[in-house]
Amino acid sequence: MMNSSGAAVVARGLTVVRGDRTVLSGLDFTVWPGRITGLLGPSGCGKSTLMRALVGTQARVTGTLEVLGRPAGDASLRSRIGYVTQAPSVYDDLTVRQNLDYFASVLLPGRRRAEIRRQHITRVIEDVDLASHADALAGRLSGGQRSRVSLAVALLGTPELLVLDEPTVGLDPVLRRDLWNLFHRLADERGTTILVSSHVMDEAERCHRLLLMREGELLAEDTPDALRARTRSETVEQAFLHLVDQADAAARNSSRDAAADPDPFQENHR
Numbered sequence: 001m002m003n004s005s006g007a008a009v010v011a012r013g014l015t016v017v018r019g020d021r022t023v024l025s026g027l028d029f030t031v032w033p034g035r036i037t038g039l040l041g042p043s044g045c046g047k048s049t050l051m052r053a054l055v056g057t058q059a060r061v062t063g064t065l066e067v068l069g070r071p072a073g074d075a076s077l078r079s080r081i082g083y084v085t086q087a088p089s090v091y092d093d094l095t096v097r098q099n100l101d102y103f104a105s106v107l108l109p110g111r112r113r114a115e116i117r118r119q120h121i122t123r124v125i126e127d128v129d130l131a132s133h134a135d136a137l138a139g140r141l142s143g144g145q146r147s148r149v150s151l152a153v154a155l156l157g158t159p160e161l162l163v164l165d166e167p168t169v170g171l172d173p174v175l176r177r178d179l180w181n182l183f184h185r186l187a188d189e190r191g192t193t194i195l196v197s198s199h200v201m202d203e204a205e206r207c208h209r210l211l212l213m214r215e216g217e218l219l220a221e222d223t224p225d226a227l228r229a230r231t232r233s234e235t236v237e238q239a240f241l242h243l244v245d246q247a248d249a250a251a252r253n254s255s256r257d258a259a260a261d262p263d264p265f266q267e268n269h270r
């Protein structure tokens with residue numbers, strides 16, 4: 001079930017305060033179903049905070065945030081969203097298969113569903129290409145392998161929306177390519193909506209759509225092609241830098257205008 005406009009996620013005026021700082025300020029954006037949307041921006045710009053708001057784990061969220069036709073955080077969304085954080089959430093003292101078995105029995109409890117659980121586990125192990133490590137202890141895996149176990153856990157429930165926080169950090173180029181191929185297969189063949197964050201701009205080129213962020217604000221929302229064309233850039237990285245310069249120049253101009261045009265009310269009372 002989507003929003004009445006057909007969107008998977010709609011944000012209007014999305015604002016988040018953490019501690020004494022506003023880390024997301026008034027974001028408006030849309031995520032379209034069955035597409036891969038890249039959330040790109042430098043470290044600390046608010047990507048994880050946006051994802052946490054979307055999956056309903058972030059406090060002090062204001063504005064409108066609708067996910068799969070429901071308000072973000074609604075209990076009915078829990079089984080429909082797969083969320084992979086930056087820190088792999090796996091039990092080190094269990095094997096890959098035992099980890100998946102444990103999470104599958106939480107999602108699909110009951111002895112009668114043992115066969116369905118087994119099928120789902122086999123599917124996700126193949127999805128993330130860990131068949132040869134299925135019986136290895138998670139604690140003995142490399143960082144990249146552990147994060148793929150986390151991804152496999154998120155895929156167990158065949159989620160409609162997959163929210164992935166920097167899933168390719170620390171992976172070698174071959175694994176990165178394989179993971180991006182998997183994301184495209186999930187979107188193309190299963191219609192999964194994917195929101196994936198990264199601060200590596202070359203990954204932007206692999207997304208259908210992009211949300212470019214900087215310091216808690218949205219610089220642009222578009223396809224990679226449209227962004228390159230609009231900024232006359234060859235790469236999304238150059239387009240991003242162009243948009244940053246443009247935003248800085250606009251901010252300088254508005255502060256210069258404000259200095260040249262003092263508040264008339266203040267003037268009258270001097």
Ligand SMILES: Nc1ncnc2c1ncn2[C@@H]1O[C@H](COP(=O)(O)OP(=O)(O)OP(=O)(O)O)[C@@H](O)[C@H]1O
Nearest residue numbers: 018019021023042043044045046047048049050199
């Ligand atoms: N608990 C907190 N209290 C106050 N500020 C916080 C808290 N957690 C994060 N922040 C700030 O919120 C901002 C956004 O952080 P967030 O983790 O969302 O950024 P990010 O873009 O995901 O960064 P990275 O790419 O490094 O993961 C940062 O400036 C961070 O310092």
